[in-house]
Amino acid sequence: MNTSTITSWTKRRDAKNETKEKMKAITGNKIIPTENIVGALEYLIKPKDKVVMEGNNQKQASFLSEALMHVNKNKVHGLHMIMSSISRPEHLDLFEEGIATNIDFAYAGPQSLRTAQMIEDGTMKVGGIHTYIELYGRLFIDLTPNITLVAADKADKHGNLYTGPNTEETPTLIEAAAFRDGFVVVQVNEITDELPRVDIPGSWVDYIVEADKPYQLEPLFTRDPRHISEIQILMAMYAIKGIYQKHEVQSLNHGIGFNTTAIELLLPTYGESLGLRGKICKHWALNPHPSLIPAIESGWVDSVHCFGGEVGMEKYIEQRPDVFFTGADGSMRSNRTLSQLAGQYAVDMFVGSTLQMDSYGNSSTVTNGRLSGFGGAPNMGHDPGGRRHATPAWLNMRTSEDPLAKGKKLVVQMVETHQSGNQPVFVDSLDAAEVAKESGLPNAPVMIYGNDVTHVVTEEGIAYLYRSDSPEEKKDAISAIAGITPLGRQADKKTTEALRKRGILALPEDMEIKRSQASRSLLAAKNIDELVEWSDGLYEPPEKFKTW
Amino acid sequence: MNTSTITSWTKRRDAKNETKEKMKAITGNKIIPTENIVGALEYLIKPKDKVVMEGNNQKQASFLSEALMHVNKNKVHGLHMIMSSISRPEHLDLFEEGIATNIDFAYAGPQSLRTAQMIEDGTMKVGGIHTYIELYGRLFIDLTPNITLVAADKADKHGNLYTGPNTEETPTLIEAAAFRDGFVVVQVNEITDELPRVDIPGSWVDYIVEADKPYQLEPLFTRDPRHISEIQILMAMYAIKGIYQKHEVQSLNHGIGFNTTAIELLLPTYGESLGLRGKICKHWALNPHPSLIPAIESGWVDSVHCFGGEVGMEKYIEQRPDVFFTGADGSMRSNRTLSQLAGQYAVDMFVGSTLQMDSYGNSSTVTNGRLSGFGGAPNMGHDPGGRRHATPAWLNMRTSEDPLAKGKKLVVQMVETHQSGNQPVFVDSLDAAEVAKESGLPNAPVMIYGNDVTHVVTEEGIAYLYRSDSPEEKKDAISAIAGITPLGRQADKKTTEALRKRGILALPEDMEIKRSQASRSLLAAKNIDELVEWSDGLYEPPEKFKTW
Structure with missing residues (x-):
């Protein structure tokens, strides 16, 4: 009765395991050395991948977005970015470089002028402009990420994360990748032996990397x-x-x-x-x-x-x-x-x-x-x-x-x-x-x-x-x-x-x-x-x- | 300028710490012995507390709801229950016993007849009938629980939880109590040294208890x-x-x-x-x-x-x-x-x-x-x-x-x-x-x-x-x-x-x-x-x- 022509039900998992093997050239555990992040991203990201990049409206995975600008374009290009907030210049530079071509997003406050221009020019193809939870919802339906790049305050060597006051949307972004054989890569301000508390379990995290400086964080809600x-x-x-x-x-x-x-x-x-x-x-x-x-x-x-x-x-x-x-x-x-x-x-x-x-x-x-x-x-x-x-x-x-x-x-x-x-x-x-x-x-x-x-x-x-x-x-x-x-x-x-x-x-x-x-x-x-x-x-x- | 008459900003935390001290009579760590659960609930729950009880529409914290039926009514009464689903007879028995008086809920499929009767009789006072996410939303606004009683498959001795295929609403119910100085008590089918994965970090969990039998789980979505x-x-x-x-x-x-x-x-x-x-x-x-x-x-x-x-x-x-x-x-x-x-x-x-x-x-x-x-x-x-x-x-x-x-x-x-x-x-x-x-x-x-x-x-x-x-x-x-x-x-x-x-x-x-x-x-x-x-x-x- 089963007339299926499907030959594998584990394509995503197999691809992930294959990449993990290659990653052994860079790290033997969950910790990517800071200076190797560009090479790591070149292994981890394939052309046309769906990439969740944490442009939160306050917290930015700024070390990772900067690193992504430095990948070899022959290896990594045509990405489909999924971002709550287009906040930083390089979020748009990625499109001018051809590293990314498509975007689904929710907010572009600080970059609204250039965003409008790049859409009109066709440099950036927009799937949709969303509200936050609408975009989160799609992560579990038709925009499941191949990789999620996010920021946390601290991690231990097992990948357990402390996100503290700025937990924001990080757990949701991670969940979408972690539970459908996507990669989860987290920049942290500090790798430490003991965390104040665990906000996200290490089981959900593939790689952590200590950033060269703390993630960008904007006081967006302070009015004098x-x-x-x-x-x-x-x-x-x-x-x-x-x-x-x-x-x-x-x-x-x-x-x-x-x-x-x-x-x-x-x-x-x-x-x-x-x-x-x-x-x-x-x-x-x-x-x-x-x-x-x-x-x-x-x-x-x-x-x-x-x-x-x-x-x-x-x-x-x-x-x-x-x-x-x-x-x-x-x-x-x-x-x-x-x-x-x-x-x-x-x-x-x-x-x-x-x-x-x-x-x-x-x-x-x-x-x-x-x-x-x-x-x-x-x-x-x-x-x-x-x-x-x-x-x-x-x-x-x-x-x-x-x-x-x-x-x-x-x-x-x-x-x-x-x-x-x-x-x-x-x-x-x-x-x-x-x-x-x-x-x-x-x-x-x-x-x-x-x-x-x-x-x-x-x-x-x-x-x-x-x-x-x-x-x-x-x-x-x-x-x-x-x-x-x-x-x-x-x-x-x-x-x-x-x-x-x-x-x-x-x-x-x-x-x-x-x-x-x-x-x-x-x-x-x-x-x-x-x-x-x-x-x-x-x-x-x-x-x-x-x-x- | 600060004319506040507020004398303490840590009332919830102080009360929690005080109860934790008393709980030392029952356990020296996070594990409540199975046979001591009723006594533990008598320490942990105060009259009129807001109690989240996991009546999920599939998974039921059945060991804990049965235990709650056995508390001394002089010590524990007038509770305000918050439940996604009124699923089991004792969910309603609690009201007939006076252990609970108020309820906010979302679904009462299996108990719809008796629920209607008890509301009409005034045995049970309804705050509102909700949708699931509406009720979850209120956990972070005006229905923050004093205690959350939920079920998981496995725990380790640190309170890390494996909820696996039936994760359902457990993380959301726990988050509301864990982050506002409420108690989180979890019945588990098994306490083990190694978990398949961590679904909920032990930092969020106060006490675990091995149930006398696995939690109730209904095949609600199977149609022959x-x-x-x-x-x-x-x-x-x-x-x-x-x-x-x-x-x-x-x-x-x-x-x-x-x-x-x-x-x-x-x-x-x-x-x-x-x-x-x-x-x-x-x-x-x-x-x-x-x-x-x-x-x-x-x-x-x-x-x-x-x-x-x-x-x-x-x-x-x-x-x-x-x-x-x-x-x-x-x-x-x-x-x-x-x-x-x-x-x-x-x-x-x-x-x-x-x-x-x-x-x-x-x-x-x-x-x-x-x-x-x-x-x-x-x-x-x-x-x-x-x-x-x-x-x-x-x-x-x-x-x-x-x-x-x-x-x-x-x-x-x-x-x-x-x-x-x-x-x-x-x-x-x-x-x-x-x-x-x-x-x-x-x-x-x-x-x-x-x-x-x-x-x-x-x-x-x-x-x-x-x-x-x-x-x-x-x-x-x-x-x-x-x-x-x-x-x-x-x-x-x-x-x-x-x-x-x-x-x-x-x-x-x-x-x-x-x-x-x-x-x-x-x-x-x-x-x-x-x-x-x-x-x-x-x-x-x-x-x-x-x-x-």
Whole structure:
């Protein structure tokens, strides 16, 4: 009955074993000598291989990406790169050299300009632009890597890894290769006899290599309070009173903009004056933002689960284990995959920002000439269809009497009506549609779809989009808070009044907030130095943030 | 500036250390003697603790759940249980004894009747009914466990664990407790000096205990082909030709019903005759269904990533590492969290079944008196808002010319118009709405929402709901294939013809399928014995499936 023409079911394993034999020319155990890494990669990587390279959005396998630039192109070429984040110049140089030709990625923040250009030129062929967990998912379906190149803090000689506060996505990237006969190669800052704890078992790791210098790590989530404007403080007050308090938001995720930094710094002052401590903002899925320190110290925060670490926050976190997830050794545990799940399914609200929003509430940070990708925002910033449990805030979004109606995740966009440089944020159509055409993408790279947005906050007020009955009404509500942008000029006084009455719109007076209240003196910390003080000296900001 | 009244940031850790001291009365290391487990649990668990108990949908921490039934109720009571699956009688006995009072869960298949009763009686207070990954997400937000009680195959004396083919959700459950100063207690079938591989590092584990017998493991995904009817074969032909082929479905997830078993067994016969090998069904997020063996052996399947294991499939999987995810030791690696992510974000299609569907396509397996919960179906069975990459099938679902329009996941419901016992599947309103009222649930427990369903298949034909323009049209399309149910009788001939012309409806003649073709001779395997033959004797079915 078995008519199979398949001659082998172990092709991947046989190929791996064959390569392992060759690798004996370089090492007799799991440790690749630092100076032999290029030769090792030439053995380990075949032309057209699928290569996962850890460009995380914070941690970079920088030693390995640099080494890959030095392989003999006759031996290693045409690679299919799979990367969460295109972060470093050589991530793109690889394509100019022909070492790599194809890419599937999630985020290209620091390299968005050159990424757009190289896609348009055809130097780099894009399979898809993903969200983080979408890309992780594909590692187990149709993008299983032949090799995973990642970074860890420490390893022992058995290949057990300590990834500590910056565990991030490393375990997920490794799992995809380790369990389908791919290679796992890890650069470590240090090979040591004893690890603080084991984050990834040595059974999953083929080779480790001590890097010539520690992996690159960016303080991506540090915002200096000095740069928070009074407009941002005003909007933060709207948000706290008109959204957080109104809907009783207990669990949430914040994006990385100054708008949400302002909110974090207003909780112990303005939030306290409203009597909200213990009632809102108790549970967070969040990188360890230094700006959350005053709220933590003031007893607002029950728990924070982190996607990744943040440079300088290590000691503070170690001393606050009731709040942060830490290991038996005391240091933090982050996990991007699980924190994305938590942020998607278990929190009441996402608050983000954008560069462009159209009249239907669709938004994107992809603008002409810049292809920045998505990261995690589209996952945090949508109503997850698979959610079934109820919380007060979630139920608050139910507007229908249908017995099968359910609640909704709060998806809040906070934007000033104009970007810096006086570009209007509210536009007739997103650049994303144009970019899709130019780059030959099958979809317009929309960050957050209007159908998912429940609230828009600008300096003019709040649009409660979840209460609107039609796309036209949504447009009217957005227009009413779009200021003197082309869209804002279409706002009509009568309609605006009607929307206020129906609770679809709140202007400052509706919330009993005076613009004059919005003062920088409301910030619990006005600069990095004050954050350090709040932390009792435990927070150690990176040099570039120090002004003293 | 720091006005905090918080006196300790290490309450969880201090409490843990204090308990650890007391535990020295029972053990001087990580190993709890089997006979001392009840005493140990009395030390480790405090009244009202949040307790994660591994009721996985296959693997059960049965030794630990039985032990928990024997604790002194004066010492241990009022627990808040967090369980993926309410599977065993004592999971509910705990509530009758007052040892537990509250529960958050995802699935209650085997105990659905008693679960419904106990909720209605108030014996058990439900926080929420979840999907798996939603519940996992909450472990890192507002349901962080004080203790996690799970099962593994083997441990060494350092607490390193081998979970092998049935890794399932164990790592995720452990991570939530291990990294927030909760206790991790693992029952193992065997304590040994050397593990085949390490699936979970000993750093994450506080105590292990050798169980008196191996953990309970259910062959939940084995369907005997003997029970496949010709109607199911007919529907499978519709699906293969009218959906899989039409939309070029390359990656997918199947539910556990006989409908999808029939499809799996028709691929090497009917699918082959249509020339579809290598064109469809290449990548799967799926438990290792034995019924997939003939398709694998015939070269249809590139990869299968598994949520969990399946009893009897171990040796077969070990010999097919090109297809399945396996470790360096050869045995399978499953991971429910990652497979759920993959099934949600990385596959083209979900195919499931249901007990009831209303005229809008909403469906539920919760019927009066039975509260079965959700498991993973609502996650697989919806269009994930965070997906951004395109595949041919996904793009095929795009029906709008809007430049921001995107594709859609295919969500297919296959149902015969009547359940066994002649109950109509198509109903005016779901029992779920009534159950919500009776049990005081804030939401009706809907499994899959009509808005997400793209296709409905019955023995009458296929309704292509994604092409319909309105709820009315959706209802018309469903009515047209609802047979002689109350809904089906409302179908109107003229409307039906119009829907066929517009491609919203396909009857067998539209697909050039004759009912008489649907014969059991098309099944690649007609019984379990033939599956064993296909596997070259590697598949070892559990006793209860053997007829020889």
